[in-house]
Amino acid sequence: MSALSRSSAHGARSTRSAPARFDFDLTQPDPIPEVGITRAIELMRSGRLFRYTEFDGEHGNDAADLEVRFAELVGRRYAVAVNSGGGAIFTALRACGVQPGDRVLLNGYTLAPVPGAIHHAGAEPVLVEITEDLTIDLADLRRKAEASGARTLLLSHMRGHVADLDAVAALCDELGVDLIEDCAHTLGADWAGRATGTFGRAGCFSAQTFKHLNSGEGGFLVTDDDEVAARAILHSGSYMLYEQHRARPPMSVFEPLRGQVANYSLRMTALAAALIEPQLDLLAERVERMNRLYRELELLVGDIPFVQLCRRPAEEGYVGSSFQFALPGVPPEQIATVVQIAGEYGLPVKWFGEPIMRGFTSRPAQWEYIGPDQELPRTEGILATLCDLRVPPSMQLQHCRVAADIIRFAVEEATGPA
Known part of the structure; x- marks a missing residue:
């Protein structure tokens, strides 16, 4: 036996x-760095915790300042700070044009908020097999993309396992599929020297307590695409105050979108941003x-x-x-x-x-x-x-x-x- x-x-x-x-x-x-704790206390004493102000120069915009630094850290032009990693994924799906009823490809090794974000967007996950190395199976990706007609891949770098992103991006280009990266577990990671979150139209990060940055709950969307960034800012809950974002495209990009893009009230709070900002240095x-x-x-x-x-x-x-x-x-x-x-x-x-x-x-x-x-x-x-x-x-x-x-x-x- x-x-x-x-x-x-x-x-x-x-x-x-x-x-x-x-x-x-x-x-x-x-522990949270003392400078972050001090800033959070200042904000609480001021009572000004909302994400925007109607008066120029009234007070600092912690989330907007953080977005500039985060975009620089990852190596993308634009960043949008939201209230969770799952919120960042949902926002990215909608900003990249995913509509209710669409199909979205997704590797089968991930956490529940990732297919949950697809479901939240009204779309249908199309699950793709993984390899023994815990990364997406490119042959199955091709099969599922061709069979389903899906035009978006939400690639989850689950538990920090990074697929061959050059090969993934090349396949997506060949198939006409938009790539959105879920980088909740890969802030600071790269493929062949290029940061995760920079291979697709958008990359999504988390600042949950158990991730690399800790704000309790928080997330980021990064992109180089002007329209994706503008849509994400409007979706995140900017109202018509989007000029207060600093890591954003030109104001002219927003004008044709103002009445088209729904406000989902997902913007990161000033408190969360104050806690995160000094952690970037660590x-x-x-x-x-x-x-x-x-x-x-x-x-x-x-x-x-x-x-x-x-x-x-x-x-x-x-x-x-x-x-x-x-x-x-x-x-x-x-x-x-x-x-x-x-x-x-x-x-x-x-x-x-x-x-x-x-x-x-x-x-x-x-x-x-x-x-x-x-x-x-x-x-x-x-x-x-x-x-x-x-x-x-x-x-x-x-x-x-x-x-x-x-x-x-x-x-x-x-x-x-x-």
Whole structure:
């Protein structure tokens, strides 16, 4: 009888001593810089928290100032700050011309707010398979684009895994498909030296607490397209005060759009902008810290029996804000035991193969609103064995060692001796 077919007798077989308990909270973000806290307090004392003013020079426009800096950081002409990453994606879809009833291509490995943004726009997601490297399958993308007639690809760089963006962009150009990038997990990442978020018509970023910038909730849309930027600003809730945006196209671009573009009231608040702005200076150092932690986990977890890690192409300048490992060939009940044992030792391992949606984690088969006719057998097979660990910049190298010890112990306990 093989090791994988033995029934688990949790706690009875391992010849290794029990690991130390994981005593770090993986949801712990870096503190907000004091200058951001000070500015937020100033705003609260002023009471002027709304996103625009009707009087020139009345007070600073924190969101507009932040947009200028964010556009420069990413390397795009325009940026629009909104209230969430999902709001940025929805705004990008509408600003790029997606209408109710349209079809939008989407890779099957993503988080629920991404297909949710397509649904919010009244469009229909067309799911595309992924590869074992957790990136979009270009052959399936071609098939689905040609079969569906979809003219937009919403490409999710899920958990920081960046596809060959040169190849994706070239295929989209060939097929006449607009590319919108979901970069919630790739701020600071690149493909062959070019930043994510700059390959398509629009790129979308997140400033949720668990991302690279922390405002609690917030998002950005970046673009070089004059009309997309103007539409996004109007959609975000500028009323007729769009001149107060600083990272915007010329005023003449707005004039023919004024009465055509609906106001969705998605604009980022001054408070959120005040908290984010000083964090831009810390981004490069945060990325370096997360990548150091990610590489340590790779070394420590990569040789555990039954564990498979993702291949990272040389062209991918990734940001390791989370760590994925697969357990191919391990039965679901034993993967569930791995997760259970890790949790008993204080390590919160997420599993995409969970039979029900849990926390932030879900997969395409569980998004019932999409409809039952969009099966992704390869993607579902990959996600069935995929586990996930958050890697916050506040984590330390010693935490990686304890986490790896727990994962090794849990896998050995769940699968039995080799």
